[in-house]
Amino acid sequence: MIKNTSKLILLIFFLLGTLTYAQEKKKFSSIPNILKGIIPNGKIVFWVLVYNTYAKDQEISISGSKQDYTPQFSGFDLFPEEDSFYYIAYSSGGKMNYVTDVNGLKTFIGKVDNIQEAAIAATIEGYIVDEEFKDVAANYYEDTSNYYLDLGKLTSQECPYQKKHYTLTINKSTGAITNVKDNGAYIELYNKKCANNPRLMKIEKKEEPKDEPKKPAKSTKRK
Template sequence: MKKITSKIILFAFLISGILMYSQNKKKFAGIPGILQRIIPNDKVDFWVLVYNSYGKDQEIKISGTKMSYTPQFSGFDIFPEEDSFYYIAYSSAGKMDYVTDLATLKSFIGTIDNVEEAAIAATIEGYMVDEEFKDVAGNYYEDKSNYYLDLGKLTSTECPYQKNHYTLTISKTTGAITNVKDNGTYIELYNKKCKNNPRLLKLEKKEEPKDEPKKSTGATQRK
């Protein structure tokens, strides 16, 4: 009886732990929301996050007293899209400077101060917050020591287009990725150009010309 009771208690603890973990998982905000949570590593007088889409600038966040800056014609994107990018203009010690690529973004962020910066740092390493599939590749959980991020990654840009999702453990002390768990493929897409597209292969089989039935010759000729 004691064994059965102890097993029930252990099972209850396991279930409660799983439920607590799932309840504590939070979905990331959109990409602009993540970038707005940046805390610059060095002291800056002013900085602005700008989103450029099809050649038009939109100021997403302004911190400090706004200063004039030069619009940029290239930038970074932590979820690559065509015809759009972000850049940061900032002033430090009276000098205006710009963040237009992932390397300078990493330097601008410096020490990881929050889970959003942890996500950006992971993105610089090739991972991504997938806004279309946040349940598997756009959420996180944290404890006193680590951030636990569920993120996606492009594993094939050729046919088929494929994404995998991972759980990354990131140390709050060092900002380093200490563990990566591969959770497998969550999306696999074929396009019209894919030679190995199963749908196209089926269509090709249907379109294959069939042998025409032999026509009857009618009555045989008499010699």
């Protein structure tokens, strides 16, 4: 009886440890590593992920025997950065093809196969992996059924500039976002032009000068 009780206790601790480990949040290492995790849909002989910044190409990831491809002058920009974009060149059915927009990327990925593709699918829907704030907007954990991603979203470019963070639940079987939890704003920036700037609202009104009492006129009568 004692042995059975001990085994049961050990089993409970093991299951609790496994559950805790499974729900431990991990941070996305970098944007390029997320894109390197793509598993293409269909039979792809060769594909290359190219990063273009300031009109210069850099091959980030190559899969299969390298083939010649034509450099592209536009691409997708899921993770906004000035003067840069990504594109994919791939060979399928004896023909070289190119992914230069989010619709093409969605088709290229097809079914969501891993956490990296789940993050990309979420960014296509307007969310961002915010590398500057990984604790709140660039991390994840998973269980047997779902991916859980903490991502950001730019909710206002006007006064005030604002980013909010959300926890997204993405079903592993369907790749669909099944739940979105709003965790509130983590960036809120005001400037002098913002009419709703809290600092401007605290400006003290200057008191108007009071009129001084008039002095009685001096008598000019002679004695």
